[in-house]
Structure formats: structure tokens, C-alpha cells
Amino acid sequence: MTQSPYKVLVVEDERWVRVVLREVLRETELPFQIVQECTNGLEALDWLQGHTVDMVLADVKMPVMDGVSFIERLADLKNRPPVVFISGYDDFHAARKALRCGVIDYLMKPVEVEEMAKTLGKWMEEQERKQEASQGSSALGMEEGKSEIIERVLQLIHERPGHVSLTELAAQVHMNASYLSQYFKQHTGRNFTDYVAGLRMEEAKMLVARTSLRISEIAERLGYSDIAYFSSTFKRTTGKSPLDFRKQELLQRSIL
Structure with missing residues (x-):
């Protein structure tokens, strides 16, 4: 199955840089697509009020609202997207402040395809790990829920060993009798009867x-x-x- 491209917002005041970023993203051959371009942080914040993206590529030095002020204001958004800063200045202080604000990487202009691919690839791997962890947690939660149900069923059986039926127990734990029979055998290693x-x-x-x-x-x-x-x-x-x-x-x- 083809993966849907991640949506990218570019915040950059220079048009030629925006054109270059489009080409760099295309050459990485990674599933990222620019869906909007803004010329400063304030314009980007306004646009994000009604839209969501998976990634923001933002310049540090911009008129009206620069990149650092922009990312500080991003904290007010409900679904804050990750940000990669792009700068034409080798400014250690700006880079350090950007990282403190939660920027996931800091790339220097002109942005190389290899560097962009490395940053985006690392982010994609992190998303996959989070998804796997979330799926694992959900599965664990389901297993814990099943175990709780079976423990309750066992308690009811032991209270009245001579007067219980699978149908009655299934009704008491609000479960289909057939499913309960399957879960019971998985949990105890023996069928209900x-x-x-x-x-x-x-x-x-x-x-x-x-x-x-x-x-x-x-x-x-x-x-x-x-x-x-x-x-x-x-x-x-x-x-x-x-x-x-x-x-x-x-x-x-x-x-x-």
C-alpha cells in the first residue's frame, strides 16, 4: 500500500528558497508534500488556526514574526506540529534557543538533499516507533481487559461450582458466550466444561x-x-x- 504523504508547511520569506525546498523534498523521494507556503510566522499561525500539518519547515530570520517567535507561539496550538528550522546564518545562540523551544532539527542553507533526507527519515522512524508502542499498548490493554473478565468468571465459578453455565456467566460479564469460551480456554488452558x-x-x-x-x-x-x-x-x-x-x-x- 502506498503511504499517504506527510503534509508540510513551509514558512520562508524568500521565494527562491521556497522553490529550492520543494525541489529538495522531491529529491529525497520520501513521502512528504508541501501543502502551504507562508512568508512569515504570523501568516503561518493564522493559517494553522484552520489547518493541520505533519511538519513545518521554517526560516529563522523573517520579517513581521521570526522563526523563534513563531515556534514560541506554536505552543498555544492544540495540535502543535514538529518544526525544522532552516537558517542562512551559522548562529549558535539561535540554534540553541530553537532546540530549547522544541525544534527537532536545525539545517543550514543551502539545504542539501542528504541532510534533509536524514532529518526527515529520523523523524519518520520516531513516528513508526510511537505507532508501534501505541499499538502494543492497545493490545496489552485488550489482554488485560480479557484477563479481568476471566478472573471474574473464575470467581463466579468457584462461588457456585455446581450451578453455573457458560451462557449465564457470559450474560453476567456482558460477553458473547462463544467468545467467552475462546478466551476462557486461552487463559486457563482448558475448555469451560x-x-x-x-x-x-x-x-x-x-x-x-x-x-x-x-x-x-x-x-x-x-x-x-x-x-x-x-x-x-x-x-x-x-x-x-x-x-x-x-x-x-x-x-x-x-x-x-
């Missing part, structure tokens, strides 16, 4: 071993309407029937 069945059996073993509840009461408490199905599931899981399991646990405790 197997996880709940395993949890119910762990609860069943505890109730059989540690309480005097009848097997039918335990089955009912865990959501099994058929005691025979509960007993066969329990034996398949533990290798013993509920009564044999209870006897073994009682025997071990009496020995201890």
Missing part, C-alpha cells in the same frame, strides 16, 4: 471425605440431578465409589 467438571469433582472429594452429608445431598449440592451419574463420574475420576472413598479417608484419619 472440563474446567467446571474438574472443579466439581474436587469439591465432591472434599465433601465426601470431610463431611457426613449423604451422597445424594452432595450430588444435589453440586448440581447433579442423577445420583447414579454422579457416582459413576466420581469413580471414573478417583478410582473409587463415593462410599469407598469416604471409608478410605476415615480409615486414614483414624490411623493418623
